[in-house]
Amino acid sequence: MNxxxxxxxIFCGLLVLxxxxxxxxxxxxxxxxLAKHEKNRRVTIERYAQPRGxxxxxxxxxxxxxxxxxxxxxxxxxxxxxxxxxxxxxxxxQRIGANQLEYIDDGILTGNDDRLFFRRTLDMLTGExxxxxxxxxxxxxxxxxxxxxxxxxxGKGAVAAIDPSTGAILALxxxxxxxxxxxxxxxNDEAQHFLDLDKNKDKPLxxxxxxxxxxxxxxxxxxxxxxxxxHGLYTDIDSKTDxxxxxxxxxxxxxxxxxxxxPCKNATLREALRVSCNTVFGKIGxxxxxxxxxxxxxxxxxxxxxxxxxxxxxxxxPEDMDKPQTAxxxxxxxxxxxxxxxxxxxTAAIANDGKLMEPYMVSELQARNLDTIEKHSPKEMSxxxxxxxxxxxxxxxxxxxEKGTGTNAKIPGVxxxxxxxxxxxxxxxxxxxxxxxxxxAKTDSGSPVAVAVVVEDSDADRGxxxxxxxxxxxxxxxxxxVIDSKK
Amino acid sequence: MSSTTxxxxxxxxxxxxxRNTELALLAFAVVIPLFAYMNVGLALDGKxxxxxxxxxxxxxxxxxxxxIVVRKFAAYADPLLLPLATLLNGLxxxxxxxxxxxxxxxxxxxxxxxxxxxxxxxxxxxxxxxGVLLLLKDHRVLQxxxxxxxxxxxxxxxxxxxxxxxxxxxxxxxxxxxxGFSIQxxxxxxIVIAIFFAGYLMVKRDALALASRRFxxxxxxxxxxxxPIVVVWAMSILILxxxxxxxxxxxxxxxxxxxxxxxxERTSWIVFGLLMSAxxxxxxxxxxPHVQQRVDAWLNPFAPETIAQTDQIxxxxxxxxxxxxxxTGLGQGNSDLxxxxxxxxxxxxxxxxxxxxxxxxxxxxxxxxxxxxxxRTALAARDPFGKLLxxxxxxxxxIQVFVVSGGVMGLIPLTGMTMPFLAxxxxxxxxxxxxxxxxxxxxxxxxxxxxxxxxxxxxxMTQVVRP
Numbered sequence: 028m029n030x031x032x033x034x035x036x037i038f039c040g041l042l043v044l045x046x047x048x049x050x051x052x053x054x055x056x057x058x059x060x061l062a063k064h065e066k067n068r069r070v071t072i073e074r075y076a077q078p079r080g081x082x083x084x085x086x087x088x089x090x091x092x093x094x095x096x097x098x099x100x101x102x103x104x105x106x107x108x109x110x111x112x113x114x115x116x117x118x119x120x121q122r123i124g125a126n127q128l129e130y131i132d133d134g135i136l137t138g139n140d141d142r143l144f145f146r147r148t149l150d151m152l153t154g155e156x157x158x159x160x161x162x163x164x165x166x167x168x169x170x171x172x173x174x175x176x177x178x179x180x181x182g183k184g185a186v187a188a189i190d191p192s193t194g195a196i197l198a199l200x201x202x203x204x205x206x207x208x209x210x211x212x213x214x215n216d217e218a219q220h221f222l223d224l225d226k227n228k229d230k231p232l233x234x235x236x237x238x239x240x241x242x243x244x245x246x247x248x249x250x251x252x253x254x255x256x257x258h259g260l261y262t263d264i265d266s267k268t269d270x271x272x273x274x275x276x277x278x279x280x281x282x283x284x285x286x287x288x289x290p291c292k293n294a295t296l297r298e299a300l301r302v303s304c305n306t307v308f309g310k311i312g313x314x315x316x317x318x319x320x321x322x323x324x325x326x327x328x329x330x331x332x333x334x335x336x337x338x339x340x341x342x343x344x345p346e347d348m349d350k351p352q353t354a355x356x357x358x359x360x361x362x363x364x365x366x367x368x369x370x371x372x373x374t375a376a377i378a379n380d381g382k383l384m385e386p387y388m389v390s391e392l393q394a395r396n397l398d399t400i401e402k403h404s405p406k407e408m409s410x411x412x413x414x415x416x417x418x419x420x421x422x423x424x425x426x427x428x429e430k431g432t433g434t435n436a437k438i439p440g441v442x443x444x445x446x447x448x449x450x451x452x453x454x455x456x457x458x459x460x461x462x463x464x465x466x467x468a469k470t471d472s473g474s475p476v477a478v479a480v481v482v483e484d485s486d487a488d489r490g491x492x493x494x495x496x497x498x499x500x501x502x503x504x505x506x507x508x509v510i511d512s513k514k
Numbered sequence: 515m516s517s518t519t520x521x522x523x524x525x526x527x528x529x530x531x532x533r534n535t536e537l538a539l540l541a542f543a544v545v546i547p548l549f550a551y552m553n554v555g556l557a558l559d560g561k562x563x564x565x566x567x568x569x570x571x572x573x574x575x576x577x578x579x580x581x582i583v584v585r586k587f588a589a590y591a592d593p594l595l596l597p598l599a600t601l602l603n604g605l606x607x608x609x610x611x612x613x614x615x616x617x618x619x620x621x622x623x624x625x626x627x628x629x630x631x632x633x634x635x636x637x638x639x640x641x642x643x644x645g646v647l648l649l650l651k652d653h654r655v656l657q658x659x660x661x662x663x664x665x666x667x668x669x670x671x672x673x674x675x676x677x678x679x680x681x682x683x684x685x686x687x688x689x690x691x692x693x694g695f696s697i698q699x700x701x702x703x704x705i706v707i708a709i710f711f712a713g714y715l716m717v718k719r720d721a722l723a724l725a726s727r728r729f730x731x732x733x734x735x736x737x738x739x740x741x742p743i744v745v746v747w748a749m750s751i752l753i754l755x756x757x758x759x760x761x762x763x764x765x766x767x768x769x770x771x772x773x774x775x776x777x778x779e780r781t782s783w784i785v786f787g788l789l790m791s792a793x794x795x796x797x798x799x800x801x802x803p804h805v806q807q808r809v810d811a812w813l814n815p816f817a818p819e820t821i822a823q824t825d826q827i828x829x830x831x832x833x834x835x836x837x838x839x840x841x842t843g844l845g846q847g848n849s850d851l852x853x854x855x856x857x858x859x860x861x862x863x864x865x866x867x868x869x870x871x872x873x874x875x876x877x878x879x880x881x882x883x884x885x886x887x888x889x890r891t892a893l894a895a896r897d898p899f900g901k902l903l904x905x906x907x908x909x910x911x912x913i914q915v916f917v918v919s920g921g922v923m924g925l926i927p928l929t930g931m932t933m934p935f936l937a938x939x940x941x942x943x944x945x946x947x948x949x950x951x952x953x954x955x956x957x958x959x960x961x962x963x964x965x966x967x968x969x970x971x972x973x974x975m976t977q978v979v980r981p
Contacts, residue, residue, distance in 0.1 A: 028901050029893055031776045035905060036889040038772075042916040043882040047875055049925040053834045054871035061835020066816060066828060069836050069848050099618060099848070 068099075075100035075121060080136040080159030080395065082116050082128060084166045090116060100213055104129070109206035111175040114185075114199050114234040115166060115388065117337070118207035122218045127234065127337045128162060128389070129207075135160040135392050135400065142400050160400065163391040165195035169508035170476070174200035177480075177501030184482035184498075185235035187367040188505050191375035191467060191474045193405040194384030196335060198478070198505055199368075201235040237339035240364035241481050244450030246463045247359030248308045249420060250373055252296055254323035254357075255311045256416040264296040264419050274306040276313065276351035283309045283354060286449075300423045301431035303447065305358050312357020313350050320357055321346060326411035327373045327383065329365070335388050342369035359450060370465045370479035377424065378444070378467035378474040381417035383408045424466075433464065435499035438507055442469040447499065459483075464498035468506040476509040478502045532593035533585050539597035540577045547573060547604030550844055554612045557845030565611075572633060573604050576640045587647045588958035594887050595957070598880055599935055599950045603636050603943065605877075606936035608844075609864050613857045616850035628857055628938045635940040639947030646951030653956050657899050660713030663706045670703040671749070674757055687757040688930065700762040701932075701945035704769075704914075705952070708906035711770055715777040716899045723778035746770045751794045758804040761921075761929030765913050767791050772909040773902055776892075805927075812927040826852055826860065830922050834866035834874075841870025857938040859930060862922045877936070878919065885912040888953050894960035904956045907949050 053061070063070060078092035079102065089112050091105040104119045106112060117127025125133060134140030138147065138159040147157060167188075174186035179202050188198035205224050210217040224232050233239055255261050261268060272292040273282045283306050285291055291304035299307035312320050324330070324344035333339040342365035345356055355361035368386060376383035385408040392401040412420070424444030427433045433445040445466030467477040480498040548570045555563030563569075577600045584591050611629035613619055650656070656663075674680035674687045681689040681696065689696050715722070725736050750763035771787030799805045811820045815827040829852045837847065847867035852860045866874050888908025895901045914931055921928035932942040 028776055028779065028898060031779050032889060032893050032901070032905060035772055035776060035909060036886070036893075039885045039889060039909070039912040040882070042912055043878055043885070045925065046878050046916060046919050046923070049920070049923050050834075050866075050871060050874050050878065053831065053923055054837055054866060054874065055839055058835045058838040058871075061832050062838065064816070064832055064835070066821070066825070067832040067836065068851055069832070072848055097617075 071121070072099050074137055074139075075102050077138070077157055078102045078159065079104055079119065080138065080161045082112075082136075083161050083163040084112075084115075084171070085168045087168075088161070089168075095212060098213060103213075104208070104211040106206065106208045109208045110204035111171060111200070113204050113207050114201040114236050115164065115171075116207065117234075118205075118210070120207070120210050120217070120221065121213040123210060123221050128164075131336050132162045132389070132392065135162060138395070140400075143394060146394055158395040160395055161393040161397075162389055163393060165190070165193075165197065165388050165390045166199065167197040167509055167512055169512045170198040170505050171200060173504040173508040174198040174478075174480075174501065175202070175204075177504050178202040178482070181482045181497055181501070183229065183235075184480065184501075185239065185367040186478065186480050186501060186505060187236045187371040188476055188478040188509065189368075189371045189375040189384075189386055191379035191477045192384065194375070194386045194408075195390065195405070196368075196386055196388040197476060197509055199234075199236045199388065201233070203229050203231045205231040234337075235481075235483075236367045237333075237335070237337060238366070240340055240342055240366050241461050241463075241483065242450040243359040243363060243365045243370060244448030244461065244463050245303045245305075245359055246370055246373075246446050246448035246465045246479075247357070247363055247365070248300060248303065249377065249424065249446050249465070250324055250327060251308045251311050251320070251357040252300060252423060253327075253377070253412045253416065253420055254315055254320055255296070256419055257323060257412050258315055258319045260311060260315055261296055264423055267293045267295055268299065268307055268311075270294060270299070270304070270307045270310055272306055274310055276309070276354050278349065279351050281351065283358075297423045297426050300446065301426050303432055308358050309354035313354040315353075315357075316350075317345075317348055317353045317356075320344070320353060323411060326409045327376060328369055328408065333368060333372075333386055335368070335386050337388070339366050339368050342366050359448060367479045367481050370463070370481075371477055374465045374467050374479060375477035376411050377417050377420050378469065378477045379417075380414045381412045382410050421469075428466065433466065433499055435496065436464065436466050436503045436506075438468060438503060438510070441506075441510060443467070443503075443506065444469070445499065445502065462497035464502045466499070466502045466506065468510060470510065475513055476506050478505045480505075531589050533581075533589060536584065536593035536596060537581055539593065540581055540600060543597040543601035543604060544570070544574045544577050546601060547608050550605060550608045551611070553843070554608060554615075554845040557843060558612070558615050569607070569611075569633075572637075573600070573607070576600070576603075576636060580640055580643060583644045583647050584954060588954050590958045590961040590963070591954040592887050592891060592957040592961070594883060595950055595954055598884050598887075599947070602877075602880060602935035603639075605865075606861065606933075606938075607632055607636065609861055609868075609936070610857045610938050612845055612868075613850060613864065615845075616856075618850040619853070619856065622853070631940070632938050632943070635943045636947075638940070639944040642944055643947040643951040646948055647955060650952070650955050653900055653903060653952065653959060654897060656709050656903070657713050657716070660710055660717075663710035663713065667703045667707040667710055668749075670699040670706060671753060671762075673699045688759045688762065695940065698932075698939065698941035700759065700765075701941040702948075703762075704765060704910050705907065705945060705949055707766060708769060708773075708903060708910060711773045711906055712899050712902035715773055715902055719777040719898070722774070722783075723780055747790050747794060751798060754794075754798050754805070755802060758802065759930060760805060760808065760927070761914075761917055761931035763794075764791075764917055764929065765910055765931070767794075768913045769906055769910040773906045776905050777898075777902060808927045808929070812921075812924065815924060826855065827924060827928060829853070830860050830863040830866075831924050833863040834923060837867035837870045839871045841866075841868050841873055844868045858932055859918065859928075859937065860922055861933055861937045862919050865936075866923075878915075881912075881915045881934075884908075884950075885915070887957075891953055891957040891960055895956055896960060900956045900959065904953060907953055911946075911949065 081088035082090045089107050092102040093105045095103050100121050117129045119125040119129035136159045138157045170188055178184045178200055186198055186200040189196055210221040270293050275282050285305050289302040291306050294307055329342045329344040332341045345362040352361050356363045385406045387403050390403050391399055421444050428436050428443045428445045432447040436443050436445045448463030450461040462482040465479045467474050480502045482497045551569055552562055580596050610632050614627045614629050673690045679690045680687050681691050688698055688700055750767040753759055754763040774783045811827050814820055833849045849864040849867045850856055885908050892901045892904035895904055917929055918931045918933050920926040932939050934946040
């Protein structure tokens with residue numbers, strides 16, 4: 028009986044050997060892919076096991092973390108003034124995921140970024156817990172508050188404000204907004220709340236300042252003015268232009284109309300911008316032709332996405348159009364569409380004497396102990412117009428605020444330049460128009476702020492909607508907030 | 515037969531009793547789980563757990579009682595079996611206690627702390643172990659109960675099918691409820707049926723081995739000898755069909771083939787056994803949705819259809835993977851994600867996650883050692899009944915360990931069986947302590963020095979009478 032017994036012994040040995048082999052396969056060869064498997068909840072558990080790093084504005088965190096007892100995900104994200112800051116931070120939800128800054132700088136905030144590797148290893152050896160780093164933004168909380176409160180009182184809209192000399196974004200507001208804290212956790216109620224927000228027809232989840240494109244209306248005329256000067260069509264802003272009234276668009280029988288009986292016949296550039304002549308700027312666009320208009324628009328940043336580092340949609344200046352379409356596009360109609368950020372960039376470039384700085388809103392990434400990991404240095408993006416021409420456009424814009432359509436943006440003791448816009452939209456212009464205002468402020472030490480405001484679908488009566496009336500006061504408050512905070 | 519072959523290093527004569535070795539090993543078997551217990555407490559609460567003294571004393575007492583009884587009533591027994599079983603039982607208790615602390619499992623409805631129960635079951639198990647050693651002076655006594663065992667095994671196996679007594683727990687009818695306790699009769703049937711096989715085969719082995727015709731290199735058995743095999747085969751199929759218990763049927767059939775092979779020394783029996791089990795398994799798998807599900811879950815543990823039904827296998831595999839080579843450390847894993855059965859069928863996954871590849875290999879080697887000592891006992895046993903019983907019990911133990919851990923690690927389809935000694939469950943712990951008791955009794959008989967030969971009158975000097 029002993030021979031078969033020995034064979035059985037070998038058989039049992041083989042069984043154990045098979046188990047050992049399988050175990051090595053599982054826990055050594057496949058261990059990594061199983062540990063990081065998409066269905067492995069440990070990844071999520073580990074991710075929320077420590078407080079998330081903060082997003083900083085003006086040296087103070089606008090985010091936080093809260094312990095959530097009774098859940099295996101220990102900490103969830105909190106926001107201070109969530110609806111106000113949502114267009115800047117984005118959301119970070121245990122159930123839904125994250126977007127915008129919370130998503131882009133997730134590695135720093137969770138502490139998983141490779142650049143923190145050395146510190147993480149040290150912490151592991153010294154028994155410290157893993158900690159997330161901070162994201163320091165360029166935003167100005169006073170300006171953000173002014174922008175958000177201004178928009179909230181008017182309904183839907185967006186504001187983007189930029190420091191022209193550096194490209195630093197100072198305010199980025201969008202209404203209606205949402206509170207990212209309302210679905211930061213992992214409960215079904217929170218998930219449902221997110222779905223409701225997502226289906227809401229007012230689109231509160233959309234960051235209008237970066238991701239929504241609107242017809243810019245008359246605010247685009249400053250681009251056309253810049254193109255006219257840059258391409259030498261006109262050189263003096265105070266000499267008469269060749270502008271008949273009425274003006275019939277080339278190759279058509281259609282007259283381009285002005286808003287009311289305004290003095291546009293052979294008006295000077297300064298005057299044409301002051302009263303916002305469609306005929307003058309329409310003809311300039313058509314005279315320059317689409318290639319020259321497109322060249323200038325592109326230099327201002329049209330037709331390409333911007334990364335701030337949050338991606339903005341590309342604004343659109345049509346590449347393919349005939350003469351009358353070029354004329355319409357040049358006064359911000361036809362297919363011209365722009366994000367509020369893009370119009371802020373246009374204004375900033377003009378205020379910065381022609382140099383367009385790359386817009387950005389993260390100045391620094393920090394480790395938990397405030398060591399700098401990455402620092403943004405301002406970069407010039409392009410030079411859409413020369414210093415002389417920029418100053419000419421500035422004079423024109425300052426006239427608009429001084430004694431034109433933009434008087435609502437006047438700030439005592441500060442030079443302000445601006446341009447209003449009232450953009451028709453909808454089939455046969457049936458919907459309430461968008462009210463636009465772009466402006467910059469100038470003090471003795473240069474220009475600290477350029478801002479673009481758009482108010483859409485306001486509850487106001489159609490007749491009352493104008494860039495000067497609805498949008499300019501918001502722009503003024505934002506500029507004032509920036510100037511006051513610099514004092 | 516056995517006494518003339520050089521089977522093992524355990525000589526028939528003059529073997530040292532090794533009781534002190536056992537005692538030293540037992541000390542380790544108590545201290546290691548004690549440290550593990552402290553480790554879990556420190557990891558979970560940051561302080562030494564309050565129950566540590568009680569736990570240490572309890573485990574030490576169980577081990578001590580076991581040792582004293584072995585020293586007194588089975589002095590020549592194998593010195594490894596008791597410490598190895600104690601170590602596994604102790605580690606199992608620690609992990610069960612550790613899972614008791616899990617927030618996630620506490621939130622499940624019907625949650626009760628399992629560790630105190632398991633400690634009680636372990637005590638009953640050791641009591642049964644002591645009982646076996648006290649009452650069973652010689653394992654050959656069991657030979658007398660061959661056919662009673664058969665009847666007993668059948669009754670035990672059929673109990674879960676009795677209406678009002680059996681319970682359907684998650685698709686398998688392998689439990690009965692008596693009073694407040696639920697019992698898995700299959701665990702006990704394992705031992706009883708081994709006694710029946712050993713007794714039956716000892717008597718029939720010559721008929722089975724010799725009365726056969728040679729056909730294509732195989733010894734074909736006679737029809738009437740084939741009878742019992744077909745009966746066992748049918749029985750295991752019936753268990754599979756009516757109780758949907760893949761594990762137990764595999765266990766019985768495997769055990770029977772092993773014992774048949776050892777008894778007859780005919781390879782042809784193994785071929786028949788494999789053919790019949792393959793035939794049975796494929797046949798049942800075709801008709802039984804429960805078995806099909808398990809096979810599907812084994813082949814594609816991460817498939818959405820599988821996850822929709824149960825994500826246990828996937829969770830178990832991810833627990834092993836997350837553990838890696840060295841593990842997360844006791845108390846610091848998330849194996850409670852497995853949910854239901856985390857502390858019973860799937861307890862090895864917690865070892866995998868928290869003690870890593872190193873820990874699981876150690877556990878598997880401990881099981882391997884127990885089986886190896888069992889086979890060694892079979893080799894050393896002097897009577898065929900003892901040999902068959904020892905190999906049957908250790909074979910069943912080996913198959914059970916393989917089937918359970920193979921299932922949990924995704925090597926083979928999952929079957930509902932428990933890891934001997936580690937897993938939570940009264941029947942399992944108690945039955946396995948009895949199993950170890952019987953093995954210790956056989957090994958004691960095997961290693962006991964043969965009585966010194968009686969004086970031989972022929973050996974006296976022949977007187978030479980000179981004329």
